Each structure stands twice: as structure tokens, then as C-alpha cells.
Amino acid sequence: MLKWNQLxxxxxxxxxxxxxxxxxxxxxxxxxxxxxxxxxxxIKDISASLHLEENYFTTTFVGRTxxxxxxxxxxxxxxxxxxxxxxxxxxxxxxxxxxxxxxTFTGNGKTNLIAPDxxxxxxxxxxxxxxYVGLHFIHESLSK
Numbered sequence: 001m002l003k004w005n006q007l008x009x010x011x012x013x014x015x016x017x018x019x020x021x022x023x024x025x026x027x028x029x030x031x032x033x034x035x036x037x038x039x040x041x042x043i044k045d046i047s048a049s050l051h052l053e054e055n056y057f058t059t060t061f062v063g064r065t066x067x068x069x070x071x072x073x074x075x076x077x078x079x080x081x082x083x084x085x086x087x088x089x090x091x092x093x094x095x096x097x098x099x100x101x102x103x104t105f106t107g108n109g110k111t112n113l114i115a116p117d118x119x120x121x122x123x124x125x126x127x128x129x130x131x132y133v134g135l136h137f138i139h140e141s142l143s144k
Contacts, residue, residue, distance in 0.1 A: 014080055017107065018072045021082035022055070024109050024125050025070040028084075029057040031130035032068075046138070058089070059138055065089040066100060066141045068134075073104075081106060086137040088144045100141045103133070 002010065033048035035041060036059060047060045056069040071083045082105045087097035105111045109125035113133060122129045 014074075017080040020107050021072050021080065021105070022070060024105060024107070025055070025082055025084065026052050027109075028124040028130045028133070029068065031125070031127045032059070032134035033057055035127065035131045036134065043135075059134065061138050062142070064138075064141050064144070066138055067097065068137070075104075079106075086141070088141050098144050100144060101137055 029050055029052060033050055036043070036046040037048050045061060048057060049060075050057045055071070056067055058068070059066050065088070067087050067089050069085045069087070071085070072080050073083050075081050083102065084105070085102045086100040088100055090096045090098055103111050103113050105124055109123045110121045111124055111133070113122045113136075114120070115122050115129075115132075122133060124130050124133060
């Protein structure tokens with residue numbers, strides 16, 4: 001067990017880190033939703049909706065609604081990471097979430113997803129990489 005002061009200090013640090021990670025997720029969510037719904041976006045019929053006060057956003061494409069939900073979790077080394085879970089929202093026969101995929105990210109936006117063209121980690125708080133990640137999971141949801 002941690003001492004009282006250690007416990008308070010660590011929880012305060014975790015709370016601040018969680019807010020930082022939530023901010024990165026919000027940037028990611030805004031980049032994805034703004035780009036897929038832009039008038040001149042080349043892929044038509046993708047809609048998106050922000051629910052940032054509830055830590056998620058959705059995209060809808062060809063009748064499939066995908067939910068990108070943010071949370072945080074301690075890594076094996078004890079640092080707090082952002083976690084995004086992507087799940088297909090289903091209503092038949094009752095409401096459920098069918099997992100599509102997930103990824104984690106650090107405080108500087110670096111994910112555990114690797115770009116196939118250069119082998120570098122994808123950064124989610126940059127417009128084009130954020131769009132790439134969003135479209136990747138939209139594509140993955142098509143097989144569900």
C-alpha cells in the first residue's frame with residue numbers, strides 16, 4: 001500500500017494526465033468529424049457526430065454506425081495511456097456494441113498503430129493521420 005501522501009500525489013498526477021489525454025482525443029475526434037463531413041471530401045455519405053462530453057464520437061457509413069470511445073488506463077510501466085475503443089453500434093435484436101478494434105496513445109498523441117508506408121507510429125492529433133485512423137476503422141467495420 002502507498003503512504004497517504006504518495007497516494008494523493010499519484011492520483012493527482014493521474015487526474016492531470018487523464019485530462020491531457022482527453023484533450024488529445026478531442027483533437028482527434030474533431031479532425032476526423034470535420035474532414036469526413038467536409039463538403040469537398042471525396043468519400044460521400046459519411047456522417048459524424050461529436051459526443052465529447054461523454055468521451056466518444058460516432059461515424060456512420062453505409063448503414064453502419066461506429067463509436068470511437070475514449071478512456072485511459074495504466075500501462076505496464078505505470079504511465080497513463082489514452083485508449084480508444086472502436087465498436088459497431090447494433091440495434092438488432094437489442095442495442096449492443098460489437099468490437100471492431102482499439103488503439104492506445106501517449107500524451108504527445110503517438111499511437112501504437114504503425115503506418116504501413118514508413119513503419120512509424122501514427123500521431124492522432126494531426127489532421128491527415130487522424131483521418132487515416134478514422135477511415136481505417138470505418139473500413140474495418142465493413143467486415144462486421
